[in-house]
Amino acid sequence: MPPTPFQAIIAAEEGKTVEEYDYLPYFYSRSFDLSWQFYGDNVGDAVLFGDNSPTSPKPKFGTYWIKDGKVVGAFLEGGNPEENKAIARVARLQPQAKSLEHLKTEGLGFASNM
Numbered sequence: 001m002p003p004t005p006f007q008a009i010i011a012a013e014e015g016k017t018v019e020e021y022d023y024l025p026y027f028y029s030r031s032f033d034l035s036w037q038f039y040g041d042n043v044g045d046a047v048l049f050g051d052n053s054p055t056s057p058k059p060k061f062g063t064y065w066i067k068d069g070k071v072v073g074a075f076l077e078g079g080n081p082e083e084n085k086a087i088a089r090v091a092r093l094q095p096q097a098k099s100l101e102h103l104k105t106e107g108l109g110f111a112s113n114m
Helices: 003-011 081-093 100-106 108-112
Strands: 026-029 036-040 047-051 060-067 070-077
Touching: 026 108, 047 100, 060 100, 060 108, 070 081, 070 108, 081 108, 100 108
Parallel strands: none
Antiparallel strands: 026 036, 036 070, 047 060, 060 070
16 A cells, blocks of 8 residues: 555655655535535636536536646535545546536536546
């Protein structure tokens, strides 16, 4: 099992060689009626998708961040476990984005089809 980032830092300070590790930034909140997850980096152009109406009984919306033609970050509010795994996969793989409009139209389907 690869070391955690903290273990890798300690090992490097001790002069030990460490194997590479795969790190994906991850933030989340489960406060009140909100349940969102964010993976990756929030740099570049942001594309909002989904239903973010404050009058919706169960809004589900998200954002992709695109930098240098790649999706580098993904946020989802109101997603189920499978959908949250899908946005994590997008942030990890950093696929090419055809266009900002394509991502807006595809929305969560873009992540689910990866």
